[in-house]
Amino acid sequence: MIPSTILTDTTTELQKVLQILCVEDNDGDFLLLREAFKDSDLDSRPILHRATSLAEAVAKLLADDAKVNFDIVLLDLNLPDSSGLETFSRIREAAPTTPVSILSGISDRNMAVSLVQSGAQDYLPKDSLSADLVIRSILFAMERQRNRTEMEEMNNRLQKASEELKTAQMQLIQAEKLDSLGRLAAGVAHEVKNPLATIQMGLDYFQRKEDLIGETGLLIISNMQEAVTRAERIINGMLDYSRDQNLLLKESSINAIIRHALALMQHEITRTKVLVIEELQEPIPSIRADSGKLVQVVINLVMNAIQSMSANGSSDRSVTVRTFWDRLPNMERDEGLRQWSQLRVRDPVVVVEILDQGGGVSEDKLSRLFDPFYTTKPTGEGTGLGLSVARNIVNLHHGYLELKNVENPRGLRVRMVLKAWGDPEGWLPSPESRNLTQPVTLKPNKL
Amino acid sequence: MKRVLIIDDDIALTQVLKINLDETGNYESRIVNVSSNAMAAAREFKPDIILLDVVMPGLDGGDISAALKQDPVLSKVPVLIITALVSNDETGENAVISSGDQVMIAKPIRLEVLTKAIEDRMAGVL
Ligand SMILES: Nc1ncnc2c1ncn2[C@@H]1O[C@H](COP(=O)(O)OP(=O)(O)OP(=O)(O)O)[C@@H](O)[C@H]1O
Ligand SMILES: [Mg+2]
Numbered sequence: 226m227i228p229s230t231i232l233t234d235t236t237t238e239l240q241k242v243l244q245i246l247c248v249e250d251n252d253g254d255f256l257l258l259r260e261a262f263k264d265s266d267l268d269s270r271p272i273l274h275r276a277t278s279l280a281e282a283v284a285k286l287l288a289d290d291a292k293v294n295f296d297i298v299l300l301d302l303n304l305p306d307s308s309g310l311e312t313f314s315r316i317r318e319a320a321p322t323t324p325v326s327i328l329s330g331i332s333d334r335n336m337a338v339s340l341v342q343s344g345a346q347d348y349l350p351k352d353s354l355s356a357d358l359v360i361r362s363i364l365f366a367m368e369r370q371r372n373r374t375e376m377e378e379m380n381n382r383l384q385k386a387s388e389e390l391k392t393a394q395m396q397l398i399q400a401e402k403l404d405s406l407g408r409l410a411a412g413v414a415h416e417v418k419n420p421l422a423t424i425q426m427g428l429d430y431f432q433r434k435e436d437l438i439g440e441t442g443l444l445i446i447s448n449m450q451e452a453v454t455r456a457e458r459i460i461n462g463m464l465d466y467s468r469d470q471n472l473l474l475k476e477s478s479i480n481a482i483i484r485h486a487l488a489l490m491q492h493e494i495t496r497t498k499v500l501v502i503e504e505l506q507e508p509i510p511s512i513r514a515d516s517g518k519l520v521q522v523v524i525n526l527v528m529n530a531i532q533s534m535s536a537n538g539s540s541d542r543s544v545t546v547r548t549f550w551d552r553l554p555n556m557e558r559d560e561g562l563r564q565w566s567q568l569r570v571r572d573p574v575v576v577v578e579i580l581d582q583g584g585g586v587s588e589d590k591l592s593r594l595f596d597p598f599y600t601t602k603p604t605g606e607g608t609g610l611g612l613s614v615a616r617n618i619v620n621l622h623h624g625y626l627e628l629k630n631v632e633n634p635r636g637l638r639v640r641m642v643l644k645a646w647g648d649p650e651g652w653l654p655s656p657e658s659r660n661l662t663q664p665v666t667l668k669p670n671k672l
Numbered sequence: 673m674k675r676v677l678i679i680d681d682d683i684a685l686t687q688v689l690k691i692n693l694d695e696t697g698n699y700e701s702r703i704v705n706v707s708s709n710a711m712a713a714a715r716e717f718k719p720d721i722i723l724l725d726v727v728m729p730g731l732d733g734g735d736i737s738a739a740l741k742q743d744p745v746l747s748k749v750p751v752l753i754i755t756a757l758v759s760n761d762e763t764g765e766n767a768v769i770s771s772g773d774q775v776m777i778a779k780p781i782r783l784e785v786l787t788k789a790i791e792d793r794m795a796g797v798l
Contacts, residue, residue, distance in 0.1 A: 418756035
């Protein structure tokens with residue numbers, strides 16, 4: 226904290242005429258105090274209000290029609306209707322944010338000091354009141370209260386940030402758990418089904434040799450056949466469980482998902498004055514997806530795009546959100562992200578492209594972006610979990626995310642590739658009908 | 673006799689598979705266990721159909737499939753993809769799945785299902 230700002234702050238505070246509530250039943254003490262203010266060299270003399278009992282003071286502080294907003298309470302602890310600590314806590318209760326300075330006699334000096342430790346801003350010894358002392362005490366009291374309020378605000382902000390972090394962390398853990406469960410299931414399925422396939426082939430071989438094997442042998446073979454079938458069913462059940470159980474997979478429209486996500490972000494988009502251009506191809510094949518989770522992914526990606534442009538202060542400020550469909554061989558495939566057991570060459574895929582003009586990411590950092598907690602944003606603004614959550618969710622859909630720097634203008638292109646779900650209308654051109662080495666010609670619908 | 677090229681890294685499985693196929697008297701099959709040898713073997717063997725595993729070390733089924741499509745001769749050879757990663761409603765009777773121009777068969781495979789799929793695929797009805 227810089228002292229000079231304190232001074233300017235308090236000076237303006239003083240210029241607007243201080244409103245002081247003096248809670249003092251003793252007339253002599255009150256007069257003394259009033260005298261002290263008369264001597265003060267402040268430009269505009271503070272306005273002194275008086276209450277002679279706790280009840281009156283509380284009423285004044287709580288009166289909601291009161292035009293007066295007290296800047297400080299000067300409080301005598303020993304009043305006709307209350308004394309000591311009780312007095313202080315009742316005032317605090319009535320006006321939690323108004324600074325309180327204790328007016329203390331010799332007898333309650335110790336109490337005053339301990340109250341300062343537990344929330345009062347200062348104390349004033351009645352026996353040696355002077356204009357200077359009172360004014361200074363008031364300034365300090367107000368300053369302390371301001372600091373306390375600031376601290377509480379900071380604390381609240383911190384708490385909020387930590388809660389956000391916790392939520393993001395939960396999402397990450399959940400998505401990661403699902404993803405790794407899926408991987409584990411796939412791994413086990415692969416490892417077990419291969420030997421099962423060998424046994425199955427063996428059984429098929431021996432089943433043909435009835436005459437060599439005899440009746441008992443055939444019984445054994447049929448039991449073994451039963452066992453293979455059972456094992457296969459268990460493995461498949463595990464695959465099914467890890468795959469679909471935890472995602473709400475429904476036939477969904479990627480364009481609807483994007484519109485929903487952008488609608489949810491409308492406030493942020495307006496606030497940052499970033500132009501969001503939608504180029505959503507229609508018609509486009511549907512996907513099988515948990516649309517709630519994909520909305521979350523799109524929000525994360527678009528938010529990053531918007532933030533990248535406010536970060537580098539570029540004057541071009543548009544984000545393009547584009548959808549189109551294609552067949553896999555035409556896509557540039559990120560070798561690190563092969564999901565070949567799910568996405569196969571020539572599979573129709575639906576692609577979401579989010580293109581910003583935020584300058585992109587240096588090539589050596591590109592691979593780090595998916596790391597959990599990797600962030601370049603100031604503390605409290607970024608958790609660094611956005612992209613890792615997004616990637617886990619996309620993996621669960623057996624799709625992949627891909628990052629690429631682009632030029633003119635420089636920016637980052639994020640692609641989400643998801644398998645298209647069927648071709649009910651039959652309007653997807655057959656692979657033979659077009660040149661597979663050429664990228665699809667797009668006729669995006671500008672919205 | 674139709675020529676069947678089996679590309680799969682599982683040695684035990686491919687051995688039994690080959691014996692079964694060859695014993696039908698309808699097929700002459702050849703095994704490739706190391707996927708990096710697949711293209712050379714395919715060019716030399718000139719198969720009528722290829723059985724292709726998906727998950728293999730090194731080049732996987734996707735890589736091989738892409739390479740096959742680049743080859744003027746081999747791109748015309750029908751492929752059956754054999755995979756371990758399908759679920760309950762895709763086994764037994766439904767073990768043969770075609771999606772787009774892909775035809776997949778679920779492991780473990782019953783011989784009768786496999787031979788029918790091979791015939792259908794070569795006849796162009798799958
Ligand atoms: N479109 C983009 N352009 C430039 N840099 C980006 C872009 N998207 C992400 N990044 C970089 O990747 C980092 C990680 O992104 P991620 O979404 O995982 O976390 P974050 O945005 O920092 O925090 P959070 O998403 O929790 O708010 C960002 O801090 C930023 O440096
Ligand atoms: Mg982010």
